[in-house]
Amino acid sequence: MAAKVIAFINYKGGVAKTTTTYHVGCSLAQHFMKKVLLVDIDPQTNLTFLCASIPEWEEFKKKHGTIANMYHRFAAKKAVDTKRFIWRQPVGSAIKHRIPTLDLIPCDIDLLGEDLGGSSVTGSFPSLELLRQQSKAYLRERSFLRQALKEVENDYDYILIDCPPNLYLMTQNALTAARWYVVTAIPDHLSTIGLNILQRKVRNIGELVKSAMTFAGYKTPMDVAQIGGIIFVRVRLGGSVITNVHQSTMIQVDAEQGKGLCFPERTTELIGYGEAAEQSLPVWMTATPNAKRAASYGEYEHITKEFIRRF
Numbered sequence: 188m189a190a191k192v193i194a195f196i197n198y199k200g201g202v203a204k205t206t207t208t209y210h211v212g213c214s215l216a217q218h219f220m221k222k223v224l225l226v227d228i229d230p231q232t233n234l235t236f237l238c239a240s241i242p243e244w245e246e247f248k249k250k251h252g253t254i255a256n257m258y259h260r261f262a263a264k265k266a267v268d269t270k271r272f273i274w275r276q277p278v279g280s281a282i283k284h285r286i287p288t289l290d291l292i293p294c295d296i297d298l299l300g301e302d303l304g305g306s307s308v309t310g311s312f313p314s315l316e317l318l319r320q321q322s323k324a325y326l327r328e329r330s331f332l333r334q335a336l337k338e339v340e341n342d343y344d345y346i347l348i349d350c351p352p353n354l355y356l357m358t359q360n361a362l363t364a365a366r367w368y369v370v371t372a373i374p375d376h377l378s379t380i381g382l383n384i385l386q387r388k389v390r391n392i393g394e395l396v397k398s399a400m401t402f403a404g405y406k407t408p409m410d411v412a413q414i415g416g417i418i419f420v421r422v423r424l425g426g427s428v429i430t431n432v433h434q435s436t437m438i439q440v441d442a443e444q445g446k447g448l449c450f451p452e453r454t455t456e457l458i459g460y461g462e463a464a465e466q467s468l469p470v471w472m473t474a475t476p477n478a479k480r481a482a483s484y485g486e487y488e489h490i491t492k493e494f495i496r497r498f
């Protein structure tokens with residue numbers, strides 16, 4: 188069966204998209220015996236550095252390349268050859284305790300310029316032929332990841348894509364490659380007012396893709412991802428209870444969004460996550476007292492269990 192492809196998105200920065208993609212991916216592989224491919228499309232390269240150290244990444248990049256090279260191959264109309272760029276078992280190599288069924292397509296800063304691309308807007312109404320050509324180009328710009336992941340979809344149970352904090356070209360690529368998208372959000376006012384806007388924008392992206400398909404005369408179905416859930420992260424605790432503000436925001440968002448969209452499981456604000464990130468390991472493989480404390484709550488295991496139930 189082909190892998191289930193899920194994108195983690197939010198145009199808001201610092202809302203634990205990467206931490207969640209990483210921990211859910213590691214948990215799927217380590218606790219639930221799933222074959223997982225993590226895909227880093229954020230030029231900040233954070234997911235890559237959660238998996239491995241900078242020197243290890245430099246070595247891999249020198250030998251094999253990154254998603255930026257894959258994109259350049261696609262742009263030059265060569266076969267992407269995705270398998271060549273997959274980093275096998277990157278997590279835990281430093282402590283010789285790898286996660287055997289977790290692979291990564293690493294990113295690098297070179298992908299940054301690619302996000303500035305887009306179709307130009309002409310002043311006059313284009314001819315039908317021009318419209319057809321522009322629509323084809325529009326779809327092609329958004330189908331890099333979809334095409335690249337098709338090459339390896341039978342090798343994995345799950346493919347998880349960590350998106351940058353925007354909805355530009357690479358995120359649009361993720362949305363046309365994925366069947367679902369998951370949003371992470373901190374349950375405070377400013378972080379949650381954008382949830383409806385985000386869903387509307389994704390729907391708009393889908394409508395543009397559909398229009399382009401009509402004009403291009405495309406036969407292969409190409410759709411954008413559907414929302415699969417909202418995960419609350421970094422929930423603030425006062426002692427052992429959730430602070431009033433965060434609790435009431437979660438209740439309000441849950442009621443507003445309806446359809447059980449919000450995951451009942453969440454992560455709380457814990458120093459251990461930052462410490463684990465410094466060691467390029469998930470919290471449950473990190474030996475510091477704070478990480479051990481974070482691991483003892485099993486927050487990401489619970490989220491992952493729900494993730495498997497949904498997808």
Ligand SMILES: Nc1ncnc2c1ncn2[C@@H]1O[C@H](COP(=O)(O)OP(=O)(O)OP(=O)(O)O)[C@@H](O)[C@H]1O
Nearest residue numbers: 200201202203204205206352454455456457460461
């Ligand atoms: N539950 C948590 N408790 C405390 N710190 C956390 C928690 N989850 C994530 N963090 C920290 O919050 C910071 C931002 O997390 P992360 O990089 O995952 O967010 P992001 O949404 O991917 O950011 P960006 O938009 O820049 O890609 C990181 O330093 C991370 O270690």
Ligand SMILES: [Mg+2]
Nearest residue numbers: 204205229233
């Ligand atoms: Mg990130």
